Amino acid sequence: MKRLFVCLVFLFVFFGTIVSKPIEDKDIYASIVNWTDQKIVSNVKETIPKIVFDEDDPEFSGKNTATSQGKAHSMARKKAKEKLKVRLSQRLESILFNSDYTIYEYTQVNQQARLRLNSYIGAEKEEYDFQFIKNVLEAKASLAIKGKDGILAHIPMEYGTEPVPEFSEELVPVEFTGLVVDARHLPVKRALFPKIQTDRGLDVYSPLYVKEAYAIETGYIVYRADQNGKLYETKVGKNPYFVLALSVAGKNQTDLVIPTDEAAKFLSHPESRKNITRCRVLILVSQ
Structure with a gap:
């Protein structure tokens, strides 16, 4: 009975860990700020251009057509990347910076922040994933919040200018890891x-x-x-x-x-x- 109880506790803890969902905020385009994994993610679906390789076909070289599968995939990826860059940029600027500003509002009052954010957006730090399913391209792009290529590394902030407040406890102080x-x-x-x-x-x-x-x-x-x-x-x-x-x-x-x-x-x-x-x-x- 004791062994069964221990197994049940283990399964409960393990299952709870597995199904734990990250904390996310979504905008109207379903672009996500994942606050647990520290990244911004956006998804789009793009119809793959029709392949027309016969020069006598009226649609040959027409709009939204391609002469080969490789060209069709390349065109779809290009359109998807353009849409994803816009959506990630919009989502980034709408994030709350602190108790007073969104990131966009902060860059309006801090010229250096505006310049560095523009440079960051133009530096193509996004990571992409493309999946071709039948005649549709499912594309995903993400931007990191932390790390050397993350948002925090490219937004100016005043760090570490003051000491952490000290308190004197009557009891023996205890060391805490966080x-x-x-x-x-x-x-x-x-x-x-x-x-x-x-x-x-x-x-x-x-x-x-x-x-x-x-x-x-x-x-x-x-x-x-x-x-x-x-x-x-x-x-x-x-x-x-x-x-x-x-x-x-x-x-x-x-x-x-x-x-x-x-x-x-x-x-x-x-x-x-x-x-x-x-x-x-x-x-x-x-x-």
């Missing part, structure tokens, strides 16, 4: 740079506290629906501090408020504060 904020009960909106603050208005997580290299390489923030899987541990380690958010804040409702006493418990240890600078922070949200 911070997990549970906001699954709140209407929080996802953004590239949300802040976490105490109920007394003190920021405990902000771009001003983190190291640029960590933000770019691991992502400033990751949103998940659960605490399962290796990627969870990769982000916040084996012993993260878990706290329940009190409310959302900011114009765009992207920032989170946590109790001051909870922040004090987490930030009282120097290694815990160091892990803040390493972006070892994760937010749990509802799907």
Whole structure:
């Protein structure tokens, strides 16, 4: 009986990990911001041009026709790439940058950001996947949020200019490998740079506290629906501090408020504060 119980628990945990879905936001074209895997994805379907190789055929060399299968596939890929680039660019600019701006709005008030974003979009950092099915091309393109070719590496942001706040605890400070904020009960909106603050208005997580290299390489923030899987541990380690958010804040409702006493418990240890600078922070949200 005990063995059966252990097997059932294992299957439950394993199955829960497998079916766990990423946190995604979609626009009207079904272009997706995947906040868990840190990428933007868009899909299109393109009809493959008709193949007309007979010079006497009235449609020969006509619009939307090709003289060979290779040419037809090439034409379909070109059209699909053009549409995907537009959709990814539109989706990128509509992402919430922080509690005040979308990415587009941020680039309107920051000329350097506008120039670097334009350069990034023109640099063709997209990854493509093409599948030809009968007379249709199913095409997918993605842009990374993190990494050297990701969005974060090409949008200027002021990082690491202030020290992480320190608290003195009466109890012996405990080292935590990261911070997990549970906001699954709140209407929080996802953004590239949300802040976490105490109920007394003190920021405990902000771009001003983190190291640029960590933000770019691991992502400033990751949103998940659960605490399962290796990627969870990769982000916040084996012993993260878990706290329940009190409310959302900011114009765009992207920032989170946590109790001051909870922040004090987490930030009282120097290694815990160091892990803040390493972006070892994760937010749990509802799907």
